Amino acid sequence: MSNLTSVAYLISSVLFILSLRGLSHPTTARRGNFYGIVGMAIAIITTVSNPGVLSYKEIAIAFIIGGLIGSVIAVRIQMTALPQLVAAFHSLVGLAAVFVAASAFYNPSAFNIGTVGNIPLGSLVEMAIGTAIGAVTFTGSIIAFGKLQGFVSGNPLVFKGQHLLNLALGLGIIALIAKFCIDQNPEYFWMIVAASFLIGVLLIVPIGGADMPVIVSMLNSYSGWAAAGIGFTLSNNLLIITGALVGSSGAILSYIMCKGMNRSFLNVLLGGFGGEQAASTGGVKDDRVAKQGNAADAAFMMKNSQTIIIVPGYGMAVAQAQHALREMGDLLKAAGAQVRYAIHPVAGRMPGHMNVLLAEANVPYDEVFELDEINRDFSETDVAFVIGANDVTNPAAKTDKTSAIYGMPILDVENAGQVFFVKRGMASGYAGVQNELFFRDNTLMLFGDAKKVCEDIIKGLEN
């Protein structure tokens, strides 16, 4: 690698770091994205001008076809389907890593790592590990995509001996890598790929639909480590640096999501949460009666309130109620009330999903607050309007040690003067726990479709 190439790759690395740094605030974020694009362009141009790269025409065709497909999908995708899209994209990085490793194995001289059948041990180990991580990312992301899109049941699939099977497969992959490093047989290479494909599927099937934010973040992290692994094969610092950035980013996001649910990462990975237990406890009869209100009451009371906090959850996005909700908020602001939005860390199906959905409905970002920023303010708030959220508002998480969600950080909506709870019926939330909030004196249930309820309140406010 010439010095000029190394310097160009260094510039790319710095631009990638700056692109993540830009995301520290919405005002600098778009510039950050631009830095990322420039960094990628420099990396590609530098590599194409390498004397070993000669087949410009074919490369251009592959690049343009891929670029067109990616752009069209990205322009058309609905923001509610963002998690599926990200999962699908991760799978492509994983598969690309497998292809690059396969290519390096069949033609090592193009990467300066010896000749066929004569690849140095270090490169073989790196190649095998990069391949295995890439293959796990590929199938794992496809299953995650299927669950989020609804192609595969979102219910956790658990069977006896699952963890033992995974352990055996993991040890098998290590044995295969050792074999592969000794005799460099292509059969072992493809066996590593096949075993890793299988373990990718088995790792994700036991995980329930609502745990997907953790899994999407985890796969994001894996795609980074796969890139770093290939970076070692190519002796390329740009790939190692970028892989480490992406890998640590995904790991931090998984940690934040786990903390938002008060679950350990291992507990999520072992899976099975939100399946049968939810069905069994959800069926318990509760004799208490929740007070029921209607849209006209809610409109009247909110019109006469000074401060309102709206707590949106994924149910709001499912009902496509975000635009109606924002319109309701606008009318209340026009009537002189202060309207703010409170977002729980695990609202939505991926980290920060709810913020994007609200932004899409033209809610200004400075009216949207995180749990830590707004939780104290509920006690000084006239109305809390909960729409499509459930478990994240359940006060039992603070008091009931036997509850499945005990210890989970929650939004203290019960401290508000009046709570409106928009819900389709009395069914329990994802964790299968009855929400104590429904039976509080200051809670009024508004039964119905989230969008319909918002539209009815808007009518009430306009009269």
Add this chain to the structure above:
Amino acid sequence: MSEISIQLENLSFKAQQLSDQASQLALSAVETTGGHSDFIIFGITVLVLACFVGYYVVWSVTPALHSPLMGVTNAISSVIIVGALLAAGPIDATISKYFGLAAVGLAAVNIFGGFVVTNRMLSMFKKKS
């Protein structure tokens, strides 16, 4: 005296030859094995330092922008295209080249898809008017 000086000259010449041979041996040893294992240590150094940079930079990202963060990281992890381009580079049509071309296509989907969808998300974040 002249004999001794001739002998000395011979000796110094032989010493010179020996040292040349030794240095050449050392060089070829580095080329065959040492060069790469040197990179492993160097690469791990870079990896660990980059993890620290990643840690501090990612914690400074505002939680409201965690979805765009995933979009950007998704796009930049496709920097793997560097390896794909090298693999697809040679003129001869080999299986290795086709793997490379496939990887170029996949990475390109991700690069364009990732940056475009991130830009779409970020353009929605507006301040109170």
